[in-house]
Amino acid sequence: MPNIPKWSHSLSVRNPRLDEQHIILIELSKELVELVARGPSTDEPIHRLLKEFSDYARRHDELEEGLLAANDCPTLAEHRRVHRAAEAELDRWMASASTESLDRKALVAYFQGWMEHHLTETDMPVSGYMHD
Template sequence: MGNLSLWCPSFSVRNARVDEQHIELMAMSDELLAWLGRSRVPDHDLAHLLQEIASLNASHTRLEAELLARNQCPTLAQHQRLAAQGAAALQAWVAEARGGQLDRPALAVFLGAWMVNHLIETDLPVRDYLHE
């Protein structure tokens, strides 16, 4: 159902911890996309992996917010708002999967856009504020 393995050096925010989390989130999303393409994988198994992605994303969001606040990023509030929207969307997908009503094609579209948008539109513009 697709593949997000697009990591390249131009995506780096020049912070090894943040980059590592981005890479891990992309790898987990790739795994989920592969699972979505298999009709025999039950929704509750997908819910488990979605929850793992949501948990890592929550840690990632906290790290970014801490760095942006410490470095006085002028767009911190906007960054936090976008992160909250992404987190809410992930939790909605978890709930849908737990309820056995997962729209697999729509989730694949979401995953394909979510990480790329996060990297390109949200994090790269503020990478000068993501240093330790």
């Protein structure tokens, strides 16, 4: 099972604002995995952290998509599709957490794979279109 990556320069998309947001998303992902590992008695604190992550990720996606659009990225539509799918997945996780029906093990697995995939498979290939 993949781990949440540690930030390194090799993950940079060469835009300081996006890199800083990626660092924050990595940290929020780690917080979420650590929270689940502590085993809270209810899913409510997990829901709160999922909401924080989701809100931040949506703001990040908005900035990223704006830069890609401004720089005429030829794969912008696909990038948006990937973002909308991730947002829908986050909505499903939050809905499960709000009804105390969260599969915590699956949530951890998702977050352990998501961040690395987002950086290496979704963002890095189009980093040339992410400049201000």
